Amino acid sequence: MLSIFDTKTRKIVELVPADGKTVKMYTCGPTVYNYPHIGNLRTYVFEDLLRRTIRFFGMGVYQVMNLTDIDDKTIRGALAKNVSLNEFTDVYKQAFFQDLESLQIEKAEKYPAATDHIPEMIAMIQTLIDKGIAYKTEDGNVFFRIARFPAYGGLSHLNLKDLKEGASQRVSNDEYEKESVSDFALWKAYEPEKDGKIYWESPWGKGRPGWHIECSAMAIRYLGETLDLHMGGVDNIFPHHENEIAQSEGCTGKIFSKYWMHSEHLLVDGKKMSKSLGNFFTLRDLFAKGYKGREIRYLLLSTHYRTQLNFTFEGLEAARHSLKRIDDFILRIKQVDVMSEFSIDVDLHQFEEGFKSSLAEDLNISNALAALFDFIRKINTCCDSGKLGKSQATQILNLFNKLDTVLAIFSHDEEKAPLEIEEKAQRRLTARLEKDWKLADILRKEIDTAGYIVEDSPTSYLLKRK
């Protein structure tokens, strides 16, 4: 049983997909006008941890993450560079996928882009207009009529009066025609001086969709009218997710998402890391300082997702140190070649259960990692006194591989040899065990030419990059 904290009910609840098998989850994706900063990436790492944990608990996952390629910032960027919107956003879409790879974030099943789903958005807006939940203004804007959606505020636990007071301070020039200050835009009329030649045709004239409707339309398109789980950073709760609920439920009359989860922010000196404050680091900034993807992943992963995390270089050094302890341990275990069977009593099952039950409690990663380091300490003591047998070591390595399907921090591709090299090393081990020294020598040379060193122990080997 996997329990999570649901933002809407503010309760710890069991995560159960509607079909009992596959969690249909929607995760708000990047606005592709710039490189992601590590604050954005903290949210994606958290979503990845959950995705991997869901599978660890025997369920399937179908994840959709949108790419917001239509908004003020992408349009402004394209116009400033005098290129098409797609040309401008393509660079940042690619950079985003590269960052996911660097942090070992598994790919979602779908990455729909807003530019490919305008018809779905228009259809939703039309349904809302037909139902009287949205209205068009003289200028060709379409707004959501909050007065027609009494459940508004249910996710963020804000009441309509507070919302109106907040919204009245934020009304921009193009929104003066709204019936109520808290109504929000579904369709924004084309403004040549702001939008250049970037617009789409619609029943209400030229224009473009609002940000919130992008997510509602793409979530429903790929996951159906009711999702199992919707996620994002806490800044998405209001207004973005509140508006997504209003649009989607207003349109379908069904519950939009069964569960909602939000991760806390990454801070710098006590302030949210954000592009507008200029207090951000990208992965590229940290790579240039010599840090690796897995060190950054470890840092972002190791604090519970509902706790704010203050970014410091000392924190990053501590992450590096923790990983080195794990690496040294794995190396040591790989080198165990005492052929004896269980010479000590190590309860692997108990350790695995402890790790698993920590994750089951709303992803209590701190407890899960504490269990891991505790285990490492115990086994290191056994190794010190030469009590660990080969078969035990193999079992430990197998278990670590299993835990790494959730953590993705042990064996990263930056250290892992490609499959063909691993196969050569395996063949070489067999050759050695069969005392075919000639073949073993040929294979060693081939491995060497490919840039790897193979270190022998009597019954095993260790592959290292040169």
Ligand code: AMP
């Ligand atoms: P954006 O590209 O601004 O739409 O943000 C993409 C995702 O990153 C959203 O889920 C945000 O909630 C999340 N996010 C933005 N800033 C931070 C931060 N400092 N810490 C954690 N998550 C963030």
Ligand code: ZN
């Ligand atoms: Zn969204």
